[in-house]
Amino acid sequence: MIYFDSDVIFNYVVIQDPEKNRQSNQLILEAITYNHFVISTLVINEVGYGLARFNVENQVIKSELDFLISLNIAQIERRHLSRALHLSEIIGFKHINDCIHTSIAEELNCDTFYTYNRSEFRRIQKHTDLQIIIL
Numbered sequence: 001m002i003y004f005d006s007d008v009i010f011n012y013v014v015i016q017d018p019e020k021n022r023q024s025n026q027l028i029l030e031a032i033t034y035n036h037f038v039i040s041t042l043v044i045n046e047v048g049y050g051l052a053r054f055n056v057e058n059q060v061i062k063s064e065l066d067f068l069i070s071l072n073i074a075q076i077e078r079r080h081l082s083r084a085l086h087l088s089e090i091i092g093f094k095h096i097n098d099c100i101h102t103s104i105a106e107e108l109n110c111d112t113f114y115t116y117n118r119s120e121f122r123r124i125q126k127h128t129d130l131q132i133i134i135l
Helices: 006-013 018-033 041-053 058-069 078-091 093-107 118-125
Strands: 002-004 037-040 112-115 132-134
Touching (some): 006 018, 006 112, 037 093, 041 058, 041 093, 078 118, 093 118
Parallel strands (some): 002 037, 112 132
């Protein structure tokens, strides 16, 4: 399985940087094609919030989120929060969402975790065996 961070999904939907959009589209569509794609309910929440802040029309947000929830989604469970709290103690609680993403991907035994978030995930990489690829 391949876990996608919210920023990769956001760049899939919104063209801010044409290269990131192309790259995220390629990675996501390939993962979907081979049934390796997974995100969490937290990704849905963060992408919806980000799209609204980016002033994307409500109908477009609804359509994109409907598509995402039709795919492979992991629910956040108590055990994920426990692991995330442990990671947050190490790297700081301002980054708890990134720690939750990591915890879910770890438990799913994901082969890869894609993100554009360099600063936080460089720190998290030191505390997990998960293969985090910073794009």
